[in-house]
Every structure is written in structure tokens, then in C-alpha cells.
Amino acid sequence: GGKQQGRKAVAHGGSGKGARRGRRKRGANGLGAVGSGDGTGHGCGTASSVQGRQLPGAWRRFRPRTSARDDAIIGGAPIRPNGFVHHGPMDGVSAYHCTMDTLTLRTPDDWHLHLRDGAALHSVVAASARQFGRAIIMPNLRPPITTVAEATAYRDRIRLALDEAVGRGEISQAQAASFRPLMTLYLTEKTSVDEIRQAAAGDVVTAVKLYPAGATTNSDAGVRAIDRVIPVLEAMAEAGMPLLVHGEVTDPDVDIFDREAVFIDRVMIPLRTRLPQLKVVFEHITTRQAAEYIKTDSAEPGMLGATITPQHLLYNRNAIFTGGLRPHWYCLPVLKREIHRTALVEVATSGDPRFFLGTDSAPHARALKEVGNGCAGCYTGPHALELYAWAFEAAGALDKLDAFASLHGARFYGRAPNTGTITLKRQDWAIPESLPFAGTEIVPLAAGETLHWQVVGEGRSA
Numbered sequence: 022g023g024k025q026q027g028r029k030a031v032a033h034g035g036s037g038k039g040a041r042r043g044r045r046k047r048g049a050n051g052l053g054a055v056g057s058g059d060g061t062g063h064g065c066g067t068a069s070s071v072q073g074r075q076l077p078g079a080w081r082r083f084r085p086r087t088s089a090r091d092d093a094i095i096g097g098a099p100i101r102p103n104g105f106v107h108h109g110p111m112d113g114v115s116a117y118h119c120t121m122d123t124l125t126l127r128t129p130d131d132w133h134l135h136l137r138d139g140a141a142l143h144s145v146v147a148a149s150a151r152q153f154g155r156a157i158i159m160p161n162l163r164p165p166i167t168t169v170a171e172a173t174a175y176r177d178r179i180r181l182a183l184d185e186a187v188g189r190g191e192i193s194q195a196q197a198a199s200f201r202p203l204m205t206l207y208l209t210e211k212t213s214v215d216e217i218r219q220a221a222a223g224d225v226v227t228a229v230k231l232y233p234a235g236a237t238t239n240s241d242a243g244v245r246a247i248d249r250v251i252p253v254l255e256a257m258a259e260a261g262m263p264l265l266v267h268g269e270v271t272d273p274d275v276d277i278f279d280r281e282a283v284f285i286d287r288v289m290i291p292l293r294t295r296l297p298q299l300k301v302v303f304e305h306i307t308t309r310q311a312a313e314y315i316k317t318d319s320a321e322p323g324m325l326g327a328t329i330t331p332q333h334l335l336y337n338r339n340a341i342f343t344g345g346l347r348p349h350w351y352c353l354p355v356l357k358r359e360i361h362r363t364a365l366v367e368v369a370t371s372g373d374p375r376f377f378l379g380t381d382s383a384p385h386a387r388a389l390k391e392v393g394n395g396c397a398g399c400y401t402g403p404h405a406l407e408l409y410a411w412a413f414e415a416a417g418a419l420d421k422l423d424a425f426a427s428l429h430g431a432r433f434y435g436r437a438p439n440t441g442t443i444t445l446k447r448q449d450w451a452i453p454e455s456l457p458f459a460g461t462e463i464v465p466l467a468a469g470e471t472l473h474w475q476v477v478g479e480g481r482s483a
């Protein structure tokens with residue numbers, strides 16, 4: 022027996038207050054035409070204007086909004102083959118049925134992270150460095166990071182922010198020094214083959230991110246027609262540089278809940294058929310279709326992977342509407358039906374190395390979430406590992422967390438696992454209602470709710 026398992030992770034709406042607001046989605050045709058933002062709005066819009074087509078029916082009443090917008094160590098503890106370490110009474114039973122109070126993992130990596138820049142960067146960087154050894158840093162700043170020079174300068178600003186966080190006592194010197202930001206370039210239709218070659222020759226840029234223009238936060242400069250970037254993608258395939266894909270079409274005729282599934286047929290399959298040598302990560306998958314697509318793919322190991330966020334493992338779309346609109350559960354791709362959540366949990370806990378951790382922690386100030394057209398993104402940086410532990414425990418698969426969080430991604434990216442560890446303790450704690458953020462405040466995902474695992478001490482060993 023032991024502690025209860027299967028804590029309800031479904032259709033969970035949180036305890037925060039609902040905020041009312043309207044939101045309008047505008048999109049483009051597939052990776053088709055979208056206009057660029059004009060600087061109005063609050064700067065984190067998704068799609069902007071629709072060009073060259075009539076808005077259908079009721080949409081006409083609204084003008085398109087033009088918002089710019091290794092191995093586990095631990096002396097004395099029993100180590101299971103998967104590196105999952107138990108401290109506490111094991112009694113020879115599985116983790117799921119076991120009462121245990123401590124969980125130690127190899128230091129994990131976050132393969133999808135938004136750190137922002139400036140004051141926001143300074144507010145959030147320590148949280149990630151406390152839990153993760155490496156992180157893929159997304160390039161959707163304003164303006165986006167499109168060159169190796171910009172990526173290098175951004176990496177240096179991240180390092181500086183880490184040092185300052187040490188100065189404030191938020192992380193240790195050793196954590197700051199050992200946190201590795203793996204930089205990405207934001208793919209535009211102007212990205213040159215030369216830039217890709219330069220990126221591949223250096224050691225700053227790890228991957229290139231494809232945002233369909235208008236699909237998500239700061240995607241205006243993204244790709245409208247995939248045909249226009251084929252030479253660049255060929256250069257990436259040749260260089261072994263992975264393409265990280267935001268997999269949603271932006272066609273306004275496609276229902277927002279179908280945009281990922283449609284993307285597989287319209288973009289992902291044709292692209293990978295045309296460029297089978299291109300390494301691809303299908304980022305933040307949210308649907309049964311995407312899980313199936315990855316699971317049944319026949320490419321050799323290391324050619325296709327997928328990240329999964331904590332929110333898509335813990336919540337279905339009811340969470341956005343429970344007792345009123347809840348903007349802090351709004352991210353893109355948007356939460357889906359329960360059948361999709363369960364499909365994601367199944368693959369994440371399956372041990373299949375193509376699925377790995379990527380928080381998509383995407384901080385937006387409270388004021389930009391609790392408004393009439395709130396920004397997309399859930400802030401999970403400070404409690405990411407605890408959220409994943411909750412999801413894996415609810416699935417009776419805590420023993421699979423180590424591989425998902427600390428091995429699969431490293432393997433995909435051709436890197437050794439981290440050598441340190443991080444320990445979580447089974448103890449109830451409440452997620453803060455808000456946190457300081459760039460002179461204002463931010464509401465973390467599931468603010469005010471109780472989590473049953475907590476990273477102890479100062480976080481990961483460096």
C-alpha cells in the first residue's frame with residue numbers, strides 16, 4: 022500500500038480566479054499569408070492580419086487585430102536499472118505502490134525553454150538553472166534571434182543574468198557555471214544558407230526553430246511558405262542541425278483544436294518525405310495524432326523527437342474554462358481533449374526515447390495574461406520538475422521520469438547525460454500565487470495549488 026497514487030490530474034482547473042476576456046484568433050493559410058504586426062496591441066499577439074482572403078461569416082464583424090505582437094549516484098541508495106533511485110521503504114514493490122519519500126534523478130535538461138531578455142530574463146533564469154543542467158533557449162524575442170552573432174550575444178546576456186542571480190543568492194556559483202544555454206536561431210524566409218553553415222561550424226547554436234508565421238507568441242517573422250526555406254533546410258540536413266518545429270497550421274479555416282493534427286498532414290509529412298535526412302523535433306506535442314505520428318515513425322533513431330510540456334500531461338482543455346476563463350492555462354498549442362492528454366501521458370511514460378522533456382515555460386507578466394487578448398504561454402520554470410513528477414506519479418510511472426527528463430533528450434541531441442543529480446521530497450507545498458517579474462508580477466501555472474513533490478535544498482547538484 023502506501024501513499025495514494027493517481028492523484029487526479031484531469032480536467033483540473035486550478036484554484037486561481039478566472040479572468041474574463043475575449044480573444045480572437047487570426048491566422049494565415051497553412052504556412053500561407055499573414056501580414057506582419059503593426060506594433061499595436063501588447064506585443065505578444067499570435068497571428069496578425071489576414072491578407073488576400075475574405076474572413077468567413079461572423080468573423081467579418083471583427084477587424085483582424087494587428088497586434089505586434091549518468092548515472093545516478095547517491096551512496097547507499099538502491100539504484101534501479103533505469104537510474105531511478107529510491108530512498109525510503111521499498112519493500113520490493115514497484116515505485117507506484119511504494120511509500121517513498123525521496124526521489125533522486127540524474128540532473129534533467131529542458132529541451133524547450135523561453136527565457137526572454139532584459140529584466141524578464143533576470144527574473145526567471147535562476148529557476149531553470151536550479152532544476153536543469155542544459156536548456157534549449159527559444160529565439161522568439163522581439164526582434165527575433167536570427168543570426169549566430171545575435172545568439173552569441175544573447176547567450177552572454179543569459180550568462181550575465183546567471184551571475185547576477187548568484188549575487189542575489191538565488192542559485193549557487195556552481196549551478197550558474199554549469200547551466201548550459203543551448204542557443205537556437207529563429208528561421209525566417211531571409212535566413213541564409215551561409216548563416217546555417219556558420220552556426221553548424223560553431224558551438225553556440227544547437228538548433229533552428231521554425232515558427233509558422235502567426236502561429237504563436239512573437240511568430241510574425243516566421244515562415245509563411247515552407248518552399249521558401251528549402252535550401253536552408255537542405256543545408257541543415259547536410260550539417261546535422263536539428264529543426265525544431267512549432268507544429269500548427271495557421272489557416273483560419275482550421276479549428277484551433279485541429280491545427281496540430283492538420284499540420285502533420287499538410288507540412289510535417291511532406292517536409293520529412295522531401296528531406297528525410299533532416300533531424301526534426303516536433304515541439305510541445307499536444308495531440309494523440311502527433312504522439313502516434315512519432316511513435317510509428319520508421320526513421321532511424323535520432324532523426325525524429327518530440328518534447329512534451331507538463332501542462333499537456335496534467336490538464337485537458339476543461340482547465341481553461343473551469344469556473345470562468347482561466348488565462349494562466351492558455352498556451353499554444355492550446356490544451357486539448359482528455360483523449361489527447363492520455364495519449365501524451367502514455368508515450369511520455371512508455372520509455373520510448375523519442376519523447377523527452379521540454380517545459381515550454383513561457384513567462385508573461387500577469388497584466389499581459391489577464392486582459393482582453395491575453396498572451397499565450399504558461400510559466401512553469403520554478404516548479405517544472407514537480408509538475409512532471411505529479412503527472413508521472415498520477416500515471417503510476419514515476420520510475421520512467423528519469424529517462425524522460427534526463428536521458429532521452431540528451432541522446433537525441435548527441436550529448437552525454439548530465440552527471441549531477443536532483444532530489445525531490447514527498448512533501449506538500451503550495452505553488453506561490455504570484456512571483457516578482459520584471460518590476461511587476463507573474464502568475465505561475467497552477468498558482469495556489471498544492472504539489473506533493475518538491476525539489477529540496479538549493480536544487481540540482483552542479
Ligand code: NCD
Binds near residue numbers: 161352381399
Ligand atoms: C510561447 C511564448 O510565449 O513564447 N507561448 C506558448 O504559448 N507556448 C511560444 C510558443 O512556444 O509557442
Ligand code: ZN
Binds near residue numbers: 159
Ligand atoms: Zn515555446
